[in-house]
Amino acid sequence: MEKKACIAMVPCPGHGHLIPLLEFAKLLLLHHGNDFHVTFLIPTLGPPSPSTIAIIDTLPSNIHFTFLPPINIQDLHLQSPNPVPQMILTVRHSLPSLRQSLSSLSSRTKLVALVLDQFSLDALHLAKEFKISSYIAYSSGAATLSFELSFPKFDESVPESEFLDFEQTMDVPGCGYASFKVKDLPDPILFHRSSDVYTTYLSVCQKSLLVDGIIVNTFNDLEPEAIRALQQGKALRTPSPSVYPVGPVVAQPKQKTEVDECVAWLNHQPSKSVLYVCFGSGGTLSQEQINEIAFGLELSGHKFLWVVRVPSEIPNAGYVIGEKEKDPIQYLPPGFVNRTKGQGLVVPSWAPQIEILAHGSTGGFLSHCGWNSTLESIVHGVPMIAWPLFAEQRMNAILLTDELRVAVRPQGDKEDRMVKRDEIAEVVKRIMDHNDEEGLEMRKRIQDLSDAAAVALSENGSSTKALSSLAHELLNKSI
Incomplete structure (x- = not known):
């Protein structure tokens, strides 16, 4: 024994x-x-x-x-x-x-x-x-x-x-x-x-x-x-x-011999200029909401790295076996990828999140507020746009916006709960515009939390x- x-x-x-x-x-x-x-x-x-x-x-x-x-x-x-x-x-x-x-x-x-x-x-x-x-x-x-x-x-x-x-x-x-x-x-x-x-x-x-x-x-x-x-x-x-x-117990960035496509693209972007958009390992959006996000990102004028998943009316449908067989890119608005080629990068289904959040070019995170993603964003000092979908994510979003004040949250339409392109563009600008006072304050607060996380683990x-x-x-x- x-x-x-x-x-x-x-x-x-x-x-x-x-x-x-x-x-x-x-x-x-x-x-x-x-x-x-x-x-x-x-x-x-x-x-x-x-x-x-x-x-x-x-x-x-x-x-x-x-x-x-x-x-x-x-x-x-x-x-x-x-x-x-x-x-x-x-x-x-x-x-x-x-x-x-x-x-x-x-x-x-x-x-x-x-x-x-x-x-x-x-x-x-x-x-x-x-x-x-x-x-x-x-x-x-x-x-x-x-x-x-x-x-x-x-x-x-x-x-x-x-x-x-x-x-x-x-x-x-x-x-x-x-x-x-x-x-x-x-x-x-x-x-x-x-x-x-x-x-x-x-x-x-x-x-x-x-x-x-x-x-x-x-x-x-x-x-x-x-x-x-x-x-x-x-x-x-x-x-x-x-x-x-x-x-915070989170995974560490991996040292790879081959540079991932996302990291290679980030290497050529200015500091804190890219909004990372991802809804976790299983979060999904309707076709209409995907369209609004696409047009909102384009309208904002800010750089983005978007992990796109096959649309569904069920917000956690990404956990269903077989969905990954389809190509998510085909569900984007016609011409979107070509029109935004200089502005953003769209990747299907999965991306190396830790490496992206740790990268110096990443300046914001549009997140579903899953707890793992929340901690990873805090550890790397990246302010958030809170977009909860299911599970306990709404509670996490309230913590981030109301108590910690390191995130902004779109309200969406009161009748159909759809977040429209104009509001998406507006919240992107609030968090990504380096001349915006609110955004600067959020960056300071989340950097303080990042420092506190390091001290907690010391x-x-x-x-x-x-x-x-x-x-x-x-x-x-x-x-």
């Missing part, structure tokens, strides 16, 4: 959940590699994608991995296209093989903890079965976590007739900068209470209260009040799990101390 303590990590399907967990494992082992090694047990919906395999192949030798037998999507009997039940059910159907893998792991290592994604919590009972500690590696920020831990009480206390009023407000502990309306909260609560989306999400929130600790990808200067509320248990009437803010920083506290707790349990 190995002397190092072993931590088993179980992500749920989706790069947005796998990558933060991998980056956390790297960070833990960077600081405490003499004490631990990590094994990933990865539930899969079908065979692993080439991009997933490419990510796994870059892992250091003290991170091991096992792909659990793939689950057939037909066996999940999904009632809706929402990804939450899909992720949860994939893990649930993987429990027999997960138990086998944990049994094998415990027989040959000193297994001390099970670290789960929030949507892998169906595996929580296995921690008790193997007499090990349980943790969530939470993939969003402290504000959303505070909401989710307090949500079960909210669900109990609010009549269904009131809850269906999307204009009703809810005070989230530690988030005094906003009284969130129901329509601003994570997507699953917008479904009817009897739906599988709502009930599975509520179950996730209830199970989150039962773990030993929650590892949050945030840092004190980013969400001080929300972190304080969580650590003092203000989100609950009962004792809450220990909370460890260890962020040797004596708050996040490094939180990580050390977690490692100490895990080592004590291994004795």
Whole structure:
């Protein structure tokens, strides 16, 4: 049996959940590699994608991995296209093989903890079965976590007739900068209470209260009040799990022998002159909205690098297998690519986001406000245009615009919610015009946050101390 303590990590399907967990494992082992090694047990919906395999192949030798037998999507009997039940059910159907893998792991290592994604919590009972500690590696920020831990009480206390009023407000502990309306909260609560989306999400929130600790990808200067509320248990009437803010945990720019097309193009652009436009790994827009963005970018006159995806009326349709087979460029307005050849670069489906945000020519980010993208933009000091689509992204957008004031947000048409070209051009100019006072103030504020993020991760920083506290707790349990 190995002397190092072993931590088993179980992500749920989706790069947005796998990558933060991998980056956390790297960070833990960077600081405490003499004490631990990590094994990933990865539930899969079908065979692993080439991009997933490419990510796994870059892992250091003290991170091991096992792909659990793939689950057939037909066996999940999904009632809706929402990804939450899909992720949860994939893990649930993987429990027999997960138990086998944990049994094998415990027989040959000193297994001390099970670290789960929030949507892998169906595996929580296995921690008790193997007499090990349980943790969530939470993939969003402290504000959303505070909401989710307090949500079960909210669900109990609010009549269904009131809850269906999307204009009703809810005070989230530690988030005094906003009284969130129901329509601003994570997507699953917008479904009817009897739906599988709502009930599975509520179950996730209830199970989150039962773990030993929650590892949050945030840092004190980013969400001080929300972190304080969580650590003092203000989100609950009962004792809450220990909370460890260890962020920002983001991927680092890769050193490549071949220069990517996007980076090569950025190399020839002036400093801070390019607006990067991307809606994450799965965010999608309607055909009409794509047209308006295209005309708005053209009208703004500012340089842009746009990652275009096949249009859809479903905002998270990019997660659907098979969409990538189509060519997104063909859905742009006729003549747009040729007319803007000197102004912008359009790339289909995917781009090296970390390298783009870290590049000196990137001056702004039109973002869906996913938490990974938000942290990456903050780390690299890039102000944002907030354009939330689904999940908890509206909460993130309110944090960025109302509290941190490092982003602007288009309002869109009140009737059809479409953001028209004139407004798009206007917000682009607000954030990209270097003579605009508002834009200059945003740049200063986000650079201050970027500096604070670096301090948090420094040797004596708050996040490094939180990580050390977690490692100490895990080592004590291994004795």
